[in-house]
Amino acid sequence: MGYTIIKLLGQGSYGTVSLAKTDNDELVAIKILNIYRLKSAGFTLQHILDEVESLKILSRECSENVPQFIEYYQNGFQTDIYIVTEYIQGVTLENYINDKYDDLQSNPKLVWSIIYSLVKGLYCIHSNGFAHRDLKPENIMITSDGIVKYIDFGLACVEKCKWNDCKNSCVGRMGTPLYHPPEFYKYNSEIRGLTASQAQDIWALGIILYNLVSGSKNFPYDLPPNANLYQFKRLIQYAPTKKSAYKADDNVNKLIDFILINDRSLRPTINDIYTLTCDYIKGYDILDEEPSDLDTTMEIDYDSE
Numbered sequence: 001m002g003y004t005i006i007k008l009l010g011q012g013s014y015g016t017v018s019l020a021k022t023d024n025d026e027l028v029a030i031k032i033l034n035i036y037r038l039k040s041a042g043f044t045l046q047h048i049l050d051e052v053e054s055l056k057i058l059s060r061e062c063s064e065n066v067p068q069f070i071e072y073y074q075n076g077f078q079t080d081i082y083i084v085t086e087y088i089q090g091v092t093l094e095n096y097i098n099d100k101y102d103d104l105q106s107n108p109k110l111v112w113s114i115i116y117s118l119v120k121g122l123y124c125i126h127s128n129g130f131a132h133r134d135l136k137p138e139n140i141m142i143t144s145d146g147i148v149k150y151i152d153f154g155l156a157c158v159e160k161c162k163w164n165d166c167k168n169s170c171v172g173r174m175g176t177p178l179y180h181p182p183e184f185y186k187y188n189s190e191i192r193g194l195t196a197s198q199a200q201d202i203w204a205l206g207i208i209l210y211n212l213v214s215g216s217k218n219f220p221y222d223l224p225p226n227a228n229l230y231q232f233k234r235l236i237q238y239a240p241t242k243k244s245a246y247k248a249d250d251n252v253n254k255l256i257d258f259i260l261i262n263d264r265s266l267r268p269t270i271n272d273i274y275t276l277t278c279d280y281i282k283g284y285d286i287l288d289e290e291p292s293d294l295d296t297t298m299e300i301d302y303d304s305e
């Protein structure tokens with residue numbers, strides 16, 4: 001299909017995302033990955049195929065919270081790569097948090113409706129066996145209807161094999177340091193060896209909720225200004241996280257405390273978080289379905305790697 005580029009939507013480390021229209025005047029988003037940048041960062045064609053495969057499965061299984069996959073082009077890893085998806089009419093959660101700070105402070109129903117959409121989307125991703133591994137407000141969009149869309153599956157991996165050939169299994173520690181869980185930095189290699197990618201997403205979700213109610217540049221760490229990664233690593237290993245202080249509904253703080261558990265083996269699963277969220281939002285008239293309607297066939301067991 002032919003596309004006409006309309007404007008640039010975003011710029012990442014390996015290329016750009018642009019708004020484009022099809023010959024039928026339908027709007028799409030095209031991610032164009034620069035082949036030279038990919039190669040110099042050590043990426044292979046398999047990485048791209050993995051991103052496309054994750055997106056294909058999750059946009060089908062979690063269609064409410066993941067943009068629809070349309071098509072992709074690659075030429076044997078010789079030229080730039082194009083990934084075409086549904087265009088999300090919305091803003092990144094990072095921009096949303098910055099623009100709506102006052103509304104978020106005074107409107108707990110708004111906060112809970114975003115939390116609910118975040119939790120429901122991640123519940124779907126994890127139930128389908130995947131981990132995202134780069135959750136942060138820049139990789140989440142929110143539509144004008146308040147629906148959360150997870151984007152950027154460039155680091156996604158399969159933790160529990162359910163759909164594909166499962167070559168893309170979760171190994172290593174990937175993503176964005178400020179959203180990484182404490183176990184990534186433990187000097188005790190036994191604990192470090194126990195890293196699990198869905199548990200990484202859970203920690204990142206806790207940090208994102210903290211950002212949501214305190215500002216996108218606020219983290220639950222007492223970091224000195226301009227702290228370097230080394231200082232951050234030392235702090236996250238030993239210091240407890242700062243308490244969130246959302247004034248309009250203390251249950252938001254309780255949910256964040258429930259998620260940000262330093263010990264990975266005690267950290268809740270997305271099932272636990274989903275259940276608690278549904279409990280806390282009773283009375284806000286947000287739930288669109290009963291929790292029992294969701295697929296709970298897949299138990300997530302972090303200790304059986």
Ligand SMILES: Nc1ncnc2c1ncn2[C@@H]1O[C@H](COP(=O)(O)OP(=O)(O)O)[C@@H](O)[C@H]1O
Pocket residue numbers: 009010011012013014015016017029031067085086087088089092138139151152153154
């Ligand atoms: N489907 C989409 N619809 C609208 N905007 C998008 C879409 N996908 C990405 N973007 C915009 O492009 C930016 C970069 O996209 P992302 O997939 O995160 O690329 P990168 O891998 O370069 O970080 C996002 O932060 C968002 O602003």
Ligand SMILES: [Mg+2]
Pocket residue numbers: 012138139152
């Ligand atoms: Mg991104």
